[in-house]
Every structure is written in structure tokens, then in C-alpha cells.
Amino acid sequence: MSERSRTEPVRTCLGCRERSDRNTMLRLVVSGTAGSHVQLSPDPTGARPGRGGWIHPHCLDQAIARRGFGRAFRSGGPFDTSAVESYITALPPQ
Numbered sequence: 001m002s003e004r005s006r007t008e009p010v011r012t013c014l015g016c017r018e019r020s021d022r023n024t025m026l027r028l029v030v031s032g033t034a035g036s037h038v039q040l041s042p043d044p045t046g047a048r049p050g051r052g053g054w055i056h057p058h059c060l061d062q063a064i065a066r067r068g069f070g071r072a073f074r075s076g077g078p079f080d081t082s083a084v085e086s087y088i089t090a091l092p093p094q
């Protein structure tokens, strides 16, 4: 059984726009809205339904600055990334 035929293992980072193995990246999904903010949550399993976007954990700030989330999630935002920041902060150092 080949995973390759079913699932492309490479994703493009919303921050630096480079393509990397998805195992080194973090998937983000829209988890809801809070007021005018679109809430983003980490999806470490990469299996949650809905529209997702991928970043390198260290590229979160860059993705925000480059408005990569707007393209990925088809929304003008603003985006609440506090849950993602908490998750990344808790990751063990690489």
C-alpha cells in the first residue's frame, strides 16, 4: 500500500511559502468565531474536517504578517491565533 498515491505528503507553508514534508508542519483549522475574529486551532493529527492550512511552527508570525491565512481560509479575518500560539509554545524544542 502506498500512501503517496492517496495523499500528497508535501504541503506549502502559509508563512514562508516553501514546500515541506507534512510531518514537519502543523495544520491549522478554523474552529469557530469569537466576535469579529475567526478562531484558528492547531490540528496535530491533520485529520480534522474543514478547510485547513499548513505552516512550519516557526512560521506563524510570518504567516500572519503575509496574510497567508486569508488566502487559505477564504476569509479576511481578523484571525485569532492564540490557541495556535499556545500550542506552538508548548512544543518541545526542535
Ligand SMILES: [Zn+2]
Residues within 6 Å of the ligand: 013, 014, 015, 016, 017, 018, 055, 056, 059
Ligand atoms: Zn514556513
